[in-house]
Amino acid sequence: MAPLFFDNxxxxxxLLSSYLSYSLLFLTGPIxxxxxxxxxxxxxxxKVIVFSVVLNSLFVLLTGLIPTYQTIGIYAYxxxxxxRIIRGVISGIEYAGALIYNYENCSQTAxxxxxxxxxxxxxxxxxxxxxxxxxxxxxxxxxxxxxYIIGGIICVFIIPxxxxxxDQPKYTxxxxxxxxxxxxxxxxxxxxxxxxxICALYTSVSYSSMIFGANLVKELGFxxxxxxxxxxxxxxxxxxxxxxxxxxxxxxxxxxxxxxxIILISILIYPLCWIIxxxxxxxxxxxxxxxxxxxxxxxxxCSGIFIIQLFPRKFRYSSFILIDSIGTAxxxxxxxxxxxxxxxxxxxxxxxxxIVIMVLSAAISLLLLLKKTxxx
Numbered sequence: 087m088a089p090l091f092f093d094n095x096x097x098x099x100x101l102l103s104s105y106l107s108y109s110l111l112f113l114t115g116p117i118x119x120x121x122x123x124x125x126x127x128x129x130x131x132x133k134v135i136v137f138s139v140v141l142n143s144l145f146v147l148l149t150g151l152i153p154t155y156q157t158i159g160i161y162a163y164x165x166x167x168x169x170r171i172i173r174g175v176i177s178g179i180e181y182a183g184a185l186i187y188n189y190e191n192c193s194q195t196a197x198x199x200x201x202x203x204x205x206x207x208x209x210x211x212x213x214x215x216x217x218x219x220x221x222x223x224x225x226x227x228x229x230x231x232x233x234y235i236i237g238g239i240i241c242v243f244i245i246p247x248x249x250x251x252x253d254q255p256k257y258t259x260x261x262x263x264x265x266x267x268x269x270x271x272x273x274x275x276x277x278x279x280x281x282x283x284i285c286a287l288y289t290s291v292s293y294s295s296m297i298f299g300a301n302l303v304k305e306l307g308f309x310x311x312x313x314x315x316x317x318x319x320x321x322x323x324x325x326x327x328x329x330x331x332x333x334x335x336x337x338x339x340x341x342x343x344x345x346x347x348i349i350l351i352s353i354l355i356y357p358l359c360w361i362i363x364x365x366x367x368x369x370x371x372x373x374x375x376x377x378x379x380x381x382x383x384x385x386x387x388c389s390g391i392f393i394i395q396l397f398p399r400k401f402r403y404s405s406f407i408l409i410d411s412i413g414t415a416x417x418x419x420x421x422x423x424x425x426x427x428x429x430x431x432x433x434x435x436x437x438x439x440x441i442v443i444m445v446l447s448a449a450i451s452l453l454l455l456l457k458k459t460x461x462x
Contacts, residue, residue, distance in 0.1 A: 117175050122407070134403075135187060138180035139245055145173045147238025150231040182407040185390050190399075270397070270405050277396040280455045281409035282416070283448040284344060284393065288386045289417020290444045291351060294437075295378035296320055298421040302362060302371045320375055327383035335388035344392055344452065347385035352445045354381065356438050363433035417444070 149169050155162045270278055300317045335343045358377055361370045390406075397405040420440055428436025 121175070122179055134179060134183040136245065138176055138183055139241055141176045142173065142180055143238050143241025143245070145169050145176075146234055146241060149173075150234025150238065179407060182403060182410055186394060186403055186406060189391065189394055270401060270408065274397060274405065276451070276455050276458050278405065278409060280448075280451040281393040281396060281405075282413045283444070283451040284385070284389050285410055285413025286416040287348070287351070287441075287444040287448040288382055288389050289414050290420040290441050291355075291378050292324075292382035292386060293417060293420045294424060294441060295375045295382060296324075298424050299371060299375040299378070301421070301425075302374075303368070306366065306368055306371065308368075316372075316375065320379055323376075324379050324383055327380055328387045331384050331387035335391070340388040340392040340395070343388045344385065347381065348445060348449050348452065350384065351381050351441070352449070355441050355445065359438035359441075360434055363428075363437055 149166070152165045152169065153162055158165075296317050299320070303316050331343070338346075354377060358374050362374045390410075393409055394402060394406055423440040424437050426436075427439055430436065431439070
């Protein structure tokens with residue numbers, strides 16, 4: 087979509103602008119956590135899901151109706167930014183609502199966050215297939231709007247089913263006059279840092295595979311639709327691997343799986359980046375996308391439940407949405423940072439350095455948490 091909304095002769099500038107605008111979808115998430123965090127902790131989780139689905143479906147639909155730069159000039163870019171900012175504000179509410187509702191209302195054997203993320207990947211895969219079909223011949227056609235319009239309409243039809251969702255009696259209205267974020271950032275400072283670092287690491291590895299990997303396919307001379315097709319296959323593979331790794335976390339525990347994820351990412355990320363920087367062919371890109379997908383699935387399948395368990399129920403929603411929005415915002419910058427750093431410091435350093443920073447942050451913060459736990 088970069089040529090449709092960004093008027094610049096340089097393809098690199100267009101791509102950087104596209105990556106940055108995509109990051110805006112998540113960079114505004116912390117605003118949503120401040121606006122809705124305490125409200126969501128004081129009302130039923132089911133109502134939160136309905137509220138977020140209604141708003142998200144509206145703005146997904148609006149995205150597909152925005153005129154392009156060729157039609158209204160710079161205002162196309164401004165409208166796109168506005169819609170993505172609003173979607174960013176509400177996006178964290180939707181994911182957090184589904185994850186926490188599942189954790190608090192489902193049976194012990196069904197509390198894994200894996201199926202929530204896995205189902206989202208399946209939906210994303212179908213959306214990517216629609217993008218592939220619409221972009222097969224020309225991205226400048228009306229066809230690029232089809233995935234957004236269909237997605238918005240589908241969400242509207244889901245709303246009646248969301249109304250039927252009910253919380254268990256013990257998880258209804260919470261009364262509290264405490265300003266949750268003050269307590270979260272003081273009494274649970276270490277837990278908050280750990281959660282942000284782990285969330286950022288998961289998002290970084292995931293986006294380096296799906297978004298940056300798709301662009302690498304395009305750079306090899308393939309049509310952009312082929313990159314989208316790779317992303318679709320990748321998402322379907324992600325949905326399966328996340329579900330299976332979720333089952334693994336039920337056996338070995340979320341903490342052990344987080345540790346294993348950090349170790350494996352720290353060992354493998356540099357060789358994987360070396361493959362795509364030195365061996366520029368479709369096989370190296372596929373290998374990179376395959377292994378980074380496995381690594382992101384390993385940590386993503388258990389990170390949500392691990393973070394939820396760090397906080398008491400009274401401000402569980404406030405804490406999770408704050409952590410998830412900040413962590414995802416940081417991680418969403420990965421494609422932008424990988425491309426920017428590679429243009430300044432070379433491909434190998436540029437591709438690997440950002441994720442290495444994320445790994446180190448997660449490892450150090452987890453050690454601080456374990457030290458705090460042992461002291462207690």
